[in-house]
Amino acid sequence: MSPPRDSLQIGPVHCAWMPHRRGTPTAPLVQPWLALQLAVDEPALGVWRDTHGRPHLAAGHAGLDINWSHSGDQLLVALGRGVRVGADLELxxxxxxxxxxxxxxxxxxxxxxxxxxxxxxxxxxxxxxxxxxxxxxxxxxxxxxxxxxxxxxxxxxxxxxxxxxxxxxxxxxxWTLHAFAPMPGFLATLAWRAL
Missing domain, CATH: 3.90.470 (Ribosomal Protein L22; Chain A)
Structure with missing residues (x-):
């Protein structure tokens, strides 16, 4: 089965993009996708932000890292395995x-x-x-x-x-970087390095 056209696996990073209404919280969109990828209930993710605003998963998810970005009416979320990942999306x-x-x-x-x-x-x-x-x-x-x-x-x-x-x-x-166009009119870049 081919992956859905709204997601992509690049090395140790799996990412997805989805519609996002400007000014609305991102967590309600990010957490269901992450829970599905990790086969856990959303509360088990334990998503939290550090003092610089960077998102993290609860300690029980060692070796996994998350990041996301939104621009215009779209959201990009990335899940890295064994890497520290960063994502940027630009309209x-x-x-x-x-x-x-x-x-x-x-x-x-x-x-x-x-x-x-x-x-x-x-x-x-x-x-x-x-x-x-x-x-x-x-x-x-x-x-x-x-x-x-x-x-x-x-x-x-x-x-x-x-x-x-x-x-x-x-x-x-x-560092490894991967630039791509997730959809017409947008550019995204994923960056990662080993944990």
Whole structure:
């Protein structure tokens, strides 16, 4: 049997995406999916958030990690086995200030790479880079407050490859990233490293 078209298994990470109404809590959507994946009742999940807002499963689920992201009217949830996972989902929409944000928050090399692209490609490349950075930082546990400039990606064809990062994030070789379009008009990135 093929997997439903609203989910994907990539190495040790299983993810799914579903409709989400902006401004509504995510837990009522995330927990039933997680409970189904783990074959437990929802209360047994024991989902909690740490002081930085990162979600976790109860101690009884050692070796498992969760993360999710929502944008527009969609939600992406990820369940990692034996890895620390981060997920980012972005609605593809006009971003007229993309180059201003890149110059302010990305590394000088990343901003220069984006600026050198033809104008028609800059916004898409910006979103791909943003997703990659945010997925790694969410897996790390601090999110973008840790600093988007504390990890640097280099262009690798149409994708971005982690080239260097703050020692608190480990080494670039520790990380695996997978960018994909879960549905038309959206871009997602999953990032994970071994526990």
């Amino acid at each position: 593809l929409r006009p971003r007229p200030r993309a180059m201003v944000l890149a110059a302010r928050f990305f590394t000088p090399g990343e901003a220069a790479t984006l600026q050198a692209l033809p104008a028609a490609l800059q916004e898409d490349a910006f979103v791909r880079l943003w997703c990659a950075k945010e997925a790694v930082l969410k897996a790390h546990g601090r999110g973008i407050v840790f600093g988007l400039h504390r990890l640097e990606f280099v262009a690798d064809g149409d994708a971005w490859r982690l080239d260097r990062c703050d020692p608190a994030l480990g080494t670039p070789a520790d």
